[in-house]
Amino acid sequence: MTTVKDVIKLFEKWVPITLAESWDNVGLQIGSKNQPVHKLMITLDVVEEVVDEAVEGGVDMIIAHHPLLFKGIKSIDFSSPKGRVIQKLIQHNISVYAAHTNLDVVEGGVNDWLAERLELQYTKVLVPTTEExxxxxxxxxxxxxxxxxxxxxxxxxxxxxxxxxxxxxxxxxxxxxxxxxxxxxxxxxxxxxxxxxxxxxxxxxxxxxxxxxxxxxxxxxxxxxxxxxxxxLANKGEKRGLGRIGTVKQPITLANYASLVKEQLQVPTLRYVGDPEQLIKKVAVLGGSGKGFIDAAKHAGADVYVTGDLTFHDAQDAEQAGFSLIDPGHHVEEVMKQGVKRFFSDHMEQLPNRIEIKASKLSTEPFRFI
CATH class of the missing domain: 3.30.70.120 (Alpha-Beta Plaits)
Structure with a gap:
C-alpha cells in the first residue's frame, strides 16, 4: 500500500527540500507519514474551498506550492479561516505537504514550466542560489x-x-x-x-x-x-536558482509579447512597462513575487522581465531606467498543478501501488477583474 512516506520519497528524489530557501517552510505540514494514500491532489494554495474539494473527492493527501503553515502560529482558533482549514484537514485525515522555493529552483519546476509557456529557448538560471x-x-x-x-x-x-x-x-x-x-x-x-x-x-x-x-x-x-x-571534485556543478532567462524564437514587439504572455498564462489582464514598439529578443521570468530581482534581470541582458506583485515605484523606476516589465500576477504559478500531476503520472510505477492523481479545479486567485 502506498503511504504519505512513499509519495514524499518519490517527490523528493526530484525536488529535495535542501533546495528550499532558508526562510521557507517546506515538507510535511499536517498528517502522518504512515497514512495510506489512495488519492493525491495538487493545488497552488490550501484554502478552505480547496479543502472542501479534497473532502468531497475523498483525497488523502494534498501537495501545495504555497505552504499552509508559513509564519509561526501561537494558537489554532477553529473560528478563524486558517483554523477552520486545519480543523477540516485533521478531521478528514488529509495530509498536507508543501514544495515552495525548492519547486521554483529545481530543474523542470515552476520557472521552467513558465519559460516553456512563454516560448523561451536556450534558458539558463536567472539568480543562482546553489551549485551542485x-x-x-x-x-x-x-x-x-x-x-x-x-x-x-x-x-x-x-x-x-x-x-x-x-x-x-x-x-x-x-x-x-x-x-x-x-x-x-x-x-x-x-x-x-x-x-x-x-x-x-x-x-x-x-x-x-x-x-x-x-x-x-x-x-x-x-x-x-x-x-x-x-x-x-573541483569541477563546477550545475547551477540552480530562481527564475530563468532565455531567448524568444524570433524578435517580437513588447506589446505583442505582452499579448502572448496574457494568452499563454491564461490571465484576464496584465500590466506592462516600456515602449510598446521595443523589440524583444531576450526574456527573464520569475514566478511569484520577483520584484527583488529586477536589477538581476536587467544585468543579465534581458529586454523584458516577467514577474508578479510589482509596485508603482518598481514600475516607475524601471520606466525611468528604460527597462521593460510585464506583470501577469502571482497566481500564474498555478502551472505547478499540471506539472506536478504529470510528474507523478510519469513515475507511478515507482510507488508501491497505483494512486489516483488529480489537480485542483479551483482557482485560488484572490483578485477579481473588471
Missing part, C-alpha cells in the same frame, strides 16, 4: 560484470557531463583479497589469498545522487563487500 557538488565515484568490479555495472550506473543517472550521459572511464588490473571467517565470498575460499582480474570503473556523479548510485552499484556488484572510492 560533484564527486568522482570509482568502483572495482570483476571484468565479467563490467557490462552490468555500467548499465546500472547509467540507469542511476551517473556519468552526466554537459550534453553527454553514461560517461565513464575503465582501467584494467588485478584485485587481491583474503576471505576471513564468516565471509561468503563470490570468488575464493576462507583464509586463502585470491587474485581476480578486475576493472576499475570511474564516473562522475552529483553529491545528491550518492545514495541512489551506491544502491544501484551494490545491486549490480557480485561481491559480498564492494570496494569503491569517493573523491570530491
Amino acid at each position: 557538488s560533484l564527486l568522482k565515484f570509482v568502483v572495482y568490479v570483476p571484468r565479467t560484470h563490467v557490462t552490468e555495472m555500467l548499465a546500472a550506473l547509467g540507469e542511476a543517472d551517473a556519468g552526466h557531463i554537459g550534453n553527454y550521459s553514461h560517461c565513464s572511464y575503465r582501467g584494467e588490473g588485478t584485485g587481491a583479497f583474503k576471505p576471513l571467517e564468516g565471509s561468503d565470498p563470490f570468488i575464493g575460499k576462507e583464509y586463502k589469498m585470491e587474485e581476480v582480474e578486475e576493472s576499475k570503473v570511474e564516473t562522475i556523479i552529483k553529491k545528491s545522487q550518492l545514495s541512489q548510485v551506491l544502491q544501484a552499484a551494490q545491486k549490480a556488484h557480485p561481491y559480498e563487500e564492494m570496494a569503491y572510492d569517493l573523491l570530491p
